Amino acid sequence: MKLNIALLAGDGIGPEVIDQAVKVCNAIAVKYQHDLNWRPALTGAAAIDAVGDPYPDETHEICASSDAVLFGAIGHPRFDNDPSAKVRPEQGLLKMRQKLGLFANVRPTFTFPSLIDKSPLKRERIEGTDLVFLRELTGGIYFGKRGRKDNGNTAYDTCTYTRKEVQRLATKGFEMAMKRSKKLCCVDKANVLESSRLWRETVQAMEKDYPEVTVSYEFVDAVAMRLVQWPKAYDVLITENLFGDILTDEASVISGSMGLMPSASIGDTIGLYEPIHGSYPQATGKDIANPLATVLSAAMMFEDFNLTEEAQAIRDVVNRSLSEGIVTEDLADGEKSYKTSEVGDWLAKNL
Numbered sequence: 516m517k518l519n520i521a522l523l524a525g526d527g528i529g530p531e532v533i534d535q536a537v538k539v540c541n542a543i544a545v546k547y548q549h550d551l552n553w554r555p556a557l558t559g560a561a562a563i564d565a566v567g568d569p570y571p572d573e574t575h576e577i578c579a580s581s582d583a584v585l586f587g588a589i590g591h592p593r594f595d596n597d598p599s600a601k602v603r604p605e606q607g608l609l610k611m612r613q614k615l616g617l618f619a620n621v622r623p624t625f626t627f628p629s630l631i632d633k634s635p636l637k638r639e640r641i642e643g644t645d646l647v648f649l650r651e652l653t654g655g656i657y658f659g660k661r662g663r664k665d666n667g668n669t670a671y672d673t674c675t676y677t678r679k680e681v682q683r684l685a686t687k688g689f690e691m692a693m694k695r696s697k698k699l700c701c702v703d704k705a706n707v708l709e710s711s712r713l714w715r716e717t718v719q720a721m722e723k724d725y726p727e728v729t730v731s732y733e734f735v736d737a738v739a740m741r742l743v744q745w746p747k748a749y750d751v752l753i754t755e756n757l758f759g760d761i762l763t764d765e766a767s768v769i770s771g772s773m774g775l776m777p778s779a780s781i782g783d784t785i786g787l788y789e790p791i792h793g794s795y796p797q798a799t800g801k802d803i804a805n806p807l808a809t810v811l812s813a814a815m816m817f818e819d820f821n822l823t824e825e826a827q828a829i830r831d832v833v834n835r836s837l838s839e840g841i842v843t844e845d846l847a848d849g850e851k852s853y854k855t856s857e858v859g860d861w862l863a864k865n866l
């Protein structure tokens with residue numbers, strides 16, 4: 516298969532972890548005879564510095580004309596500590612999601628047999644967890660009307676959803692549930708919010724089209740609690756943008772390390788694949804960041820091209836690296852640790 520892949524390394528540790536994913540993908544390309552054409556482009560603080568825009572038009576053109584986007588991380592402390600900054604790296608991410616129509620963010624949560632005791636949660640509660648969040652990504656409070664009034668003394672952000680937006684996200688949820696254990700949980704706050712009532716009503720109306728799927732409706736606060744109490748209760752969860760942002764960070768605790776969790780953002784055409792961790796500024800340039808979340812995001816990319824064997828090969832070699840202790844310092848427990856680049860080399864070689 517010939518694939519054009521836009522390569523957006525971004526900020527902080529982004530470039531370092533992306534390098535390792537590229538090594539792994541190139542090894543896959545050799546092994547399975549694919550032709551990968553990498554198309555680097557600027558985004559985030561790096562793009563602000565270069566051209567004053569965190570998601571320049573040129574980058575958008577490269578992404579929109581590629582088959583997929585592999586993304587590192589975005590964000591720089593210089594902007595975090597300056598609430599008055601007019602342009603922020605994160606705006607690039609939001610603009611990119613919107614312009615590429617990436618309305619669903621897929622965030623799986625699973626455990627790694629060799630790392631189960633890394634999680635702050637008890638083994639018996641998390642062992643065997645295998646759930647996936649589908650977070651709506653281009654609507655809700657992230658994109659609603661916001662502003663200040665009363666001379667800046669009152670601020671507001673609004674959460675708006677249309678039935679169509681809910682339907683297209685829920686359709687992905689039902690489809691995913693059909694491929695898994697046919698269980699879908701709709702997470703909302705329908706006891707308070709009108710937008711949540713629209714979500715619930717829309718999903719309820721869709722149930723008849725998927726008679727095999729059992730749907731539950733749960734309030735977001737209760738899900739926040741049950742998620743760490745008994746994550747095995749869940750399989751596919753669908754939710755709106757902000758609830759999904761919060762719950763998916765919470766869910767990453769189950770796996771024991773944020774450095775391991777991949778994600779995909781999908782729409783009707785192109786997909787974007789990125790680790791869920793951020794730009795980890797303190798580690799920038801030190802060759803110590805854990806590249807596995809990015810490598811596993813690349814596995815999700817192959818999966819979406821129906822290259823199932825390739826995806827599985829990546830997951831297998833990642834599991835082998837973990838059980839053989841070829842890990843970065845965050846997972847080393849004071850034992851011997853490896854550099855980011857060494858882990859990447861090992862994975863590529865052992866594929």
Ligand code: IPM
Nearest residue numbers: 589590605606608609760791
């Ligand atoms: C995420 C991040 C982003 C979000 C930020 C960086 C804008 O937290 O991808 O979850 O809130 O969506």
Ligand code: MG
Nearest residue numbers: 760761763764
């Ligand atoms: Mg987040």
